[in-house]
Amino acid sequence: MPKYSVVVPVHNEELNINELINRLMAVMSHAGETFEIVIIDDGSEDNTWNTILAISEVNNKVKAIRLSRNFGQHHAITAGLKKCTGDWVVVMDGDLQDRPEVIPQLIYESKKGYDVVFVNRINRPESIRYKVLQRLFYFILKYLSGIKFNHSQANFSIISRKVVDYFNNFPEQARFYGSTIKWLGFKQSSVSADHGTRFSGRPAYTLKSRFRLASEVILTFSEKPLVLSIKIGFFMSITSLSIFIWVVTAKLIWGYQILGWASLIASIFLSSGIIIFVLGILGIYIGRIFKEVKNRPLYVVDEYLNLNDNNKE
Numbered sequence: 559m560p561k562y563s564v565v566v567p568v569h570n571e572e573l574n575i576n577e578l579i580n581r582l583m584a585v586m587s588h589a590g591e592t593f594e595i596v597i598i599d600d601g602s603e604d605n606t607w608n609t610i611l612a613i614s615e616v617n618n619k620v621k622a623i624r625l626s627r628n629f630g631q632h633h634a635i636t637a638g639l640k641k642c643t644g645d646w647v648v649v650m651d652g653d654l655q656d657r658p659e660v661i662p663q664l665i666y667e668s669k670k671g672y673d674v675v676f677v678n679r680i681n682r683p684e685s686i687r688y689k690v691l692q693r694l695f696y697f698i699l700k701y702l703s704g705i706k707f708n709h710s711q712a713n714f715s716i717i718s719r720k721v722v723d724y725f726n727n728f729p730e731q732a733r734f735y736g737s738t739i740k741w742l743g744f745k746q747s748s749v750s751a752d753h754g755t756r757f758s759g760r761p762a763y764t765l766k767s768r769f770r771l772a773s774e775v776i777l778t779f780s781e782k783p784l785v786l787s788i789k790i791g792f793f794m795s796i797t798s799l800s801i802f803i804w805v806v807t808a809k810l811i812w813g814y815q816i817l818g819w820a821s822l823i824a825s826i827f828l829s830s831g832i833i834i835f836v837l838g839i840l841g842i843y844i845g846r847i848f849k850e851v852k853n854r855p856l857y858v859v860d861e862y863l864n865l866n867d868n869n870k871e
Contacts, residue, residue, distance in 0.1 A: 561591035563644030564661070567598045567634035568652035572605040579613055579620060581658040589665065596621050596865075597652070598638045601628030607861075614863055622863035629857040632733040635713065637857050639722050641865050648716045649735060656714040660751040664716040673721050673744035676736075677714040679753040701782070711736065711748065720744070731850050784843065787836040794832060 564582055568575065579595060586593040599607050599622060607624050614620045623637050635649055648664060650656035660677055667675045696709040713735050717725075724742055725735075740746070 559592075559643045559645065560594045561644060562586065562589070562593040562646050562648065562665075563642035564593065564595045564648045564650065565598070565635060565638035565642055566596070566650055566652045567600050567631050567638065568602065568606060569600040569628060569631070569634075570602045570604045570606060571652050572602070572609050574653055575606060575609045575613065578652055578654060578658070579617070581654070583617070583619070585658045585661050589662065594619055594621055594642065594644060596623070596638045596642045598622070598634040599624045600631065600634040601625050610863065618864060620863075621865045623859055623865065624861040624863070626858040626860040630733075631713075632735050633857045635735045636726075636733050637859065640726055641862075642722070645719050646716055647719070647722050650714045651712070655753060656712070657751065660714070660749070661716075663749045663751060667747055667749050668716050668718070670747070671745060672747040673718040674739055674742075674746040675716050676708070676711045676746070676748045678708065678710040678748050678750040679712065679714075680710065680750050681752045706740070708748075715739070718744075731854070731856065732846070733856060783839050787839050790832060791836060794829065798829075 564586065566578065566582075568578075571578075575597070579597075582595055586595070597610055597620065599610065607622075610620065610622045614622065621641075623641060625634060625637065631651075639647065639649075646665070646668060648661055650658070650661075656677070664675050664677065693709060700706060715736075717739060721739065721742060721744055725738060728738060
């Protein structure tokens with residue numbers, strides 16, 4: 559078995575694959591340990607898979623999994639972690655914003671007795687507006703999910719075989735690498751490194767996809783939205799009761815009567831909106847339960863390359 563595995567999910571990265579593997583080979587060869595590079599093609603629609611096939615013909619350290627369609631980055635990572643065999647596993651993105659040259663720092667830090675080491679990305683080439691929105695985004699995510707997120711961290715990390723095995727035992731349909739690893743615990747550390755630039759193409763993650771991912775993380779790891787809906791309902795009940803008492807008191811003591819059709823309709827619409835909002839939260843949780851009980855495969859593998867294809871997930 560190799561000492562190290564490098565797991566890289568890719569989607570429509572045909573222009574980046576050669577550069578990615580060349581840099582990984584240079585870095586890992588210099589480490590002086592046995593290694594494998596496991597590329598997971600997450601339903602690419604371009605020439606990504608054929609490029610990987612061509613590279614594998616001259617480099618048997620390159621192994622790959624081709625999923626039957628696009629299942630999402632975190633499911634692709636799961637597929638890679640299921641099949642990699644290294645004692646230590648590096649997980650990184652395939653667009654070279656996660657720089658392969660940082661891997662020796664991860665390895666060095668892990669040798670201090672840590673089971674998990676993440677990369678803190680610094681000097682990111684982003685606007686002030688984006689950074690402010692990002693911090694606000696992670697603040698809300700942290701509050702609602704109950705998980706301590708570091709906005710400078712993504713998937714780039716190294717984990718021990720023990721952590722990999724526990725991750726692979728997770729039965730949930732919802733898969734989120736970073737938050738699951740943090741939930742598992744164990745001794746964790748981090749290293750800081752400059753954020754790389756995308757070698758070619760455009761980023762796949764949009765603001766919309768980030769918010770979708772955040773909502774999935776919140777609903778998977780926390781019941782806080784349900785608790786928050788209870789608090790809103792309790793607050794509305796106390797407010798309504800207080801207003802009712804004030805209206806009755808004003809009528810009996812001062813003979814004052816509140817008039818106003820508009821205010822009545824507005825309050826009805828507000829209450830109805832909150833009720834529908836709370837019911838929507840409950841519906842989403844019920845929908846997630848329905849998704850879990852169907853127990854469908856996390857992903858479907860179309861083809862393995864230089865990997866044992868027994869027990870296909």
